Amino acid sequence: MSPTKPVTLSDVALLAGVSQSAVSRTYTPGASVAPATRERVVQAAVQLGYRPNAIARTLTTRRSRMIGVVVSYLQNQFYPVVIEKLSQALQRHGYHVLLFVSDGHETGATVDDKLMDVMQYQVDGLVLASVTLSSAIAQGCRAAGVPVVLFNRTAPIEGVHCVASDNHAGGRLAAQTLIEAGCQRIAYIAGLEDASTQIERERGFIERLGQAGVEVSARAVGRYSYEGACEATRALCSKAARPDGIFVANDHMALAVMDTLRSELGLRVPQDVCVIGFDNVPQSAWPAYGLTTITQDAQAMVDVTVDLLLQAIASDLKSEAFATRRLITPVRLVRRTTVTG
Amino acid sequence: MSPTKPVTLSDVALLAGVSQSAVSRTYTPGASVAPATRERVVQAAVQLGYRPNAIARTLTTRRSRMIGVVVSYLQNQFYPVVIEKLSQALQRHGYHVLLFVSDGHETGATVDDKLMDVMQYQVDGLVLASVTLSSAIAQGCRAAGVPVVLFNRTAPIEGVHCVASDNHAGGRLAAQTLIEAGCQRIAYIAGLEDASTQIERERGFIERLGQAGVEVSARAVGRYSYEGACEATRALCSKAARPDGIFVANDHMALAVMDTLRSELGLRVPQDVCVIGFDNVPQSAWPAYGLTTITQDAQAMVDVTVDLLLQAIASDLKSEAFATRRLITPVRLVRRTTVTG
DNA sequence: CTGAAAGCGCTTACAG
DNA sequence: CTGAAAGCGCTTACAG
Numbered sequence: 001m002s003p004t005k006p007v008t009l010s011d012v013a014l015l016a017g018v019s020q021s022a023v024s025r026t027y028t029p030g031a032s033v034a035p036a037t038r039e040r041v042v043q044a045a046v047q048l049g050y051r052p053n054a055i056a057r058t059l060t061t062r063r064s065r066m067i068g069v070v071v072s073y074l075q076n077q078f079y080p081v082v083i084e085k086l087s088q089a090l091q092r093h094g095y096h097v098l099l100f101v102s103d104g105h106e107t108g109a110t111v112d113d114k115l116m117d118v119m120q121y122q123v124d125g126l127v128l129a130s131v132t133l134s135s136a137i138a139q140g141c142r143a144a145g146v147p148v149v150l151f152n153r154t155a156p157i158e159g160v161h162c163v164a165s166d167n168h169a170g171g172r173l174a175a176q177t178l179i180e181a182g183c184q185r186i187a188y189i190a191g192l193e194d195a196s197t198q199i200e201r202e203r204g205f206i207e208r209l210g211q212a213g214v215e216v217s218a219r220a221v222g223r224y225s226y227e228g229a230c231e232a233t234r235a236l237c238s239k240a241a242r243p244d245g246i247f248v249a250n251d252h253m254a255l256a257v258m259d260t261l262r263s264e265l266g267l268r269v270p271q272d273v274c275v276i277g278f279d280n281v282p283q284s285a286w287p288a289y290g291l292t293t294i295t296q297d298a299q300a301m302v303d304v305t306v307d308l309l310l311q312a313i314a315s316d317l318k319s320e321a322f323a324t325r326r327l328i329t330p331v332r333l334v335r336r337t338t339v340t341g
Numbered sequence: 342m343s344p345t346k347p348v349t350l351s352d353v354a355l356l357a358g359v360s361q362s363a364v365s366r367t368y369t370p371g372a373s374v375a376p377a378t379r380e381r382v383v384q385a386a387v388q389l390g391y392r393p394n395a396i397a398r399t400l401t402t403r404r405s406r407m408i409g410v411v412v413s414y415l416q417n418q419f420y421p422v423v424i425e426k427l428s429q430a431l432q433r434h435g436y437h438v439l440l441f442v443s444d445g446h447e448t449g450a451t452v453d454d455k456l457m458d459v460m461q462y463q464v465d466g467l468v469l470a471s472v473t474l475s476s477a478i479a480q481g482c483r484a485a486g487v488p489v490v491l492f493n494r495t496a497p498i499e500g501v502h503c504v505a506s507d508n509h510a511g512g513r514l515a516a517q518t519l520i521e522a523g524c525q526r527i528a529y530i531a532g533l534e535d536a537s538t539q540i541e542r543e544r545g546f547i548e549r550l551g552q553a554g555v556e557v558s559a560r561a562v563g564r565y566s567y568e569g570a571c572e573a574t575r576a577l578c579s580k581a582a583r584p585d586g587i588f589v590a591n592d593h594m595a596l597a598v599m600d601t602l603r604s605e606l607g608l609r610v611p612q613d614v615c616v617i618g619f620d621n622v623p624q625s626a627w628p629a630y631g632l633t634t635i636t637q638d639a640q641a642m643v644d645v646t647v648d649l650l651l652q653a654i655a656s657d658l659k660s661e662a663f664a665t666r667r668l669i670t671p672v673r674l675v676r677r678t679t680v681t682g
Numbered sequence: 683c684t685g686a687a688a689g690c691g692c693t694t695a696c697a698g
Numbered sequence: 699c700t701g702a703a704a705g706c707g708c709t710t711a712c713a714g
Binding site for chain 2: 006051053054056058059064066074075077079080083088091096097098099101103114116118119120121144255256258259260262263264286287
């Protein structure tokens with residue numbers, strides 16, 4: 001099983017008795033090759049077991065057909081779902097994903113450094129789906145000439161595209177749902193303080209609450225992690241007047257909130273406290289939770305992202321200008337069992 | 342924001358007033374460059390914002406420092422965990438992962454075809470963590486000269502390495518646990534019939550049961566999916582003598598089994614029926630489930646995989662022979678609340 | 683439709 | 699320690 005040395009284009013040309021150009025054109029869609037020539041090339045190619053070298057092609061065409069995607073916390077099931085859909089959508093267009101998992105514990109500088117590695121692979125585009133990433137990096141990548149889209153996140157950076165759902169409207173919906181359920185002491189569990197998604201959801205929530213003349217009775221920070229959300233729940237419920245309704249910044253944390261409420265604090269959901277989340281991850285639908293939540297349509301977000309990327313790449317190719325896009329996907333309430341009414 | 346044309350090595354050489362070789366050596370660890378030369382190169386490089394082109398380097402060195410990883414079903418939380426750990430371990434060694442998500446619904450030929458795309462990117466190694474993949478593909482990739490390791494799976498293919506946990510011992514442990522709990526009618530819910538992992542777990546299970554003089558009272562196939570497991574549970578419980586103990590081929594399905602048992606069938610776990618899974622995914626520890634399970638140490642499996650890959654790549658470099666490895670990671674019981682006793 | 687030639691951005695013997 | 703040159707495997711004007 002000694003690795004045989006790879007068959008190259010010129011090997012094929014030799015065997016087929018044609019020029020390298022002819023072979024190359026045979027594998028370039030739309031190039032002009034006589035049927036007879038193509039036939040001989042193909043025969044030689046299969047005989048030799050020829051596989052074009054995508055790396056060499058990248059060097060000459062300056063197109064790698066690779067998209068860098070950066071994520072951080074895969075425990076939150078929203079991200080695996082996104083990776084799966086994104087990867088499949090990209091594959092359908094002949095692209096592949098170069099994955100980069102940023103470790104949440106590292107400092108910004110380290111992450112940014114390692115991310116620059118990804119740039120060295122000449123990715124044709126970059127999707128940043130990590131909340132913890134500095135905005136500087138997005139700017140840096142864009143400056144390097146690669147289209148970048150922030151996924152499930154926004155930032156007012158010229159040239160950096162964003163795809164997110166309507167977090168503000170979602171926050172409002174959550175508030176309304178809790179109000180209509182008759183909750184009196186409404187609390188909020190935040191994600192990471194400076195995440196745009198977190199900020200928008202909270203803003204919409206507070207705004208709608210305010211319109212009904214109610215204020216958030218308590219607030220804790222769950223940092224987007226399961227453990228953090230458990231702690232936040234304990235903190236909230238140790239107060240004098242425990243909340244009877246909680247909006248949690250995402251489902252992943254909301255599941256932790258429910259676990260803590262029921263198993264640790266002996267409280268019933270929704271009888272003692274209503275819980276509403278955001279994202280609609282697969283587990284939210286599992287009977288053990290039946291979480292009422294605001295749906296974020298991952299498929300729509302992915303489709304929009306791929307479309308955007310493809311357009312941006314095409315524009316780059318023709319050196320056309322391509323305006324910065326900030327795309328917002330609609331959101332809707334999914335009623336299950338964790339909010340009364 | 343017009344994409345500036347990238348700075349190349351020769352730009353740096355020009356500005357620094359040295360040869361390309363000098364610049365190249367400055368970025369090649371261990372190459373001999375005079376400190377003064379290096380200094381001038383580095384200065385020119387930062388001034389120009391130079392980033393080495395990993396694609397060009399790959400073409401000359403024949404090492405891409407990319408590892409292809411193939412997965413299929415990311416709903417099963419075991420895989421996101423693996424991807425995260427694998428990606429991070431690889432990054433630590435200067436490698437990156439080219440991800441390929443195979444769609445479970447496609448036919449083998451289609452998948453294999455698309456997988457061959459990944460090969461065109463000259464990956465230095467391949468880890469196949471998809472149950473549904475044909476073994477032919479593993480063989481094909483290996484023949485192309487790339488080290489391949491089957492992850493969480495085994496196959497007796499010369500030259501194809503395997504990393505899996507001790508599924509047979511795990512199956513035995515599950516049987517023993519159910520027997521000791523006093524279960525009388527013990528059932529099994531299988532994954533995908535022809536998956537090696539599925540087969541080994543079941544074999545160990547049946548073997549240990551046999552030693553205690555008991556037989557599997559019922560068996561259903563869950564196909565590794567949540568929905569499949571729900572159906573399997575219904576099928577099992579519609580029989581005359583419903584099982585009082587179930588070993589489920591993995592945790593992802595076991596959670597579905599518990600949901601169906603409790604919410605749909607109104608049965609208590611473990612009072613009415615004991616449930617034991619395999620993998621120890623994060624959700625199994627969540628209070629809503631508290632699933633008793635056989636732990637598969639993902640970190641250990643990943644570490645072993647990376648180690649193996651690195652060794653195989655190094656051997657290839659020196660054109661040394663490298664014996665086929667089949668590595669088995671130990672397994673252990675994690676008692677929580679779904680089995681009595 | 684076809685081929686010869688240059689070039690993509692690097693690395694690596696080979697001399698010096 | 700350093701540089702000139704060849705080469706990695708492809709694509710792409712440019713002639714014909």
